Amino acid sequence: MSVVPPLPLPPPPPPPAPAVALAPSVSSKKKLYQAIAEGKVPVEGDFEEARLLLTKRESSFRKDLQWVLCNKYVPSLIQDGPKCGLVALWMAAHLLKPVKTTSVEKVLQTAMEKGYTAQGEMFSAGDMALLAEEVCGCRVQTLSGGMIGGNAALVLKHLTEGRPILIPYDEDFNHEPCLRQGHKAHWAVASGVLLGLAQGSVTRKVFPTDPTLPWLHLSEGSAPAELPLDAAEEVYILAKQGKSLRYQLWKLETVAQSNAQLKEMDPQRASDGTQYVLPPGGVEEGLAGQVVLLYSQTN
Numbered sequence: 001m002s003v004v005p006p007l008p009l010p011p012p013p014p015p016p017a018p019a020v021a022l023a024p025s026v027s028s029k030k031k032l033y034q035a036i037a038e039g040k041v042p043v044e045g046d047f048e049e050a051r052l053l054l055t056k057r058e059s060s061f062r063k064d065l066q067w068v069l070c071n072k073y074v075p076s077l078i079q080d081g082p083k084c085g086l087v088a089l090w091m092a093a094h095l096l097k098p099v100k101t102t103s104v105e106k107v108l109q110t111a112m113e114k115g116y117t118a119q120g121e122m123f124s125a126g127d128m129a130l131l132a133e134e135v136c137g138c139r140v141q142t143l144s145g146g147m148i149g150g151n152a153a154l155v156l157k158h159l160t161e162g163r164p165i166l167i168p169y170d171e172d173f174n175h176e177p178c179l180r181q182g183h184k185a186h187w188a189v190a191s192g193v194l195l196g197l198a199q200g201s202v203t204r205k206v207f208p209t210d211p212t213l214p215w216l217h218l219s220e221g222s223a224p225a226e227l228p229l230d231a232a233e234e235v236y237i238l239a240k241q242g243k244s245l246r247y248q249l250w251k252l253e254t255v256a257q258s259n260a261q262l263k264e265m266d267p268q269r270a271s272d273g274t275q276y277v278l279p280p281g282g283v284e285e286g287l288a289g290q291v292v293l294l295y296s297q298t299n
Helices: 032-037 048-056 084-096 104-113 125-136 149-160 252-260 282-287
Strands: 065-071 139-143 165-171 185-198 216-218 232-241 248-251 291-295
Touching (some): 048 248, 084 104, 084 125, 084 291, 125 139, 125 282, 125 291, 149 185
Antiparallel strands (some): 065 185, 165 185, 165 291
């Protein structure tokens, strides 16, 4: 009887390929700023995040001035779609009445019903003011003619008294103001101000120094009327917008220049087939040189 030799064993499988670290995938429907914000929480408090900002930029502030920080915290909310103005309004409403605030969905629904928006966009400061009155119970003042010159004192007084301002501006890639003729039109809510005042303008008794930044005075619990706004030599605006959880610090002149030159919608956006609501005079008529000052019903 013949014996059949066993078949040879198959060669061993090749070693596995080395593992490749894959970058987290981002859904095609999810914007980069939304992905960056996932899993993060904003820093809360009137002065906490501002301290972090000032610590990082401490060398850029003149030491021959007295610096006073005024701010009222607004919560962060990342926008979904072109709703930057509605999100900014929602944030501001929390400052004015933090216990009960209308949802962003309700703000959008009302804006669409009133004909102020089609997709969530807001190209009219006047419509924004009406919307704030209708859904947030705010008293409003639409300021035209820009944020500097004769209007600067009103802007500073409003912020030092703890009230928010809605500001349209052109948004750069890092969310800061830029000059794009309105092609990157965006909304932010300003909730505070950093004032560089002439030496001797304030006292520690009225405006105590910050425990971590001894060159910084805080307005917490202080009477805004004690601030000599006409002694301000440098002014920064503390603001939030719907593409970041963080506060940003902008020079008043920088955001004022951006606000003043809003002229037209991005031509690519205007021709993309999407319906938008524009005022009769377009972006320039609706936004250029305008801001919306919000007041609570009681003050």
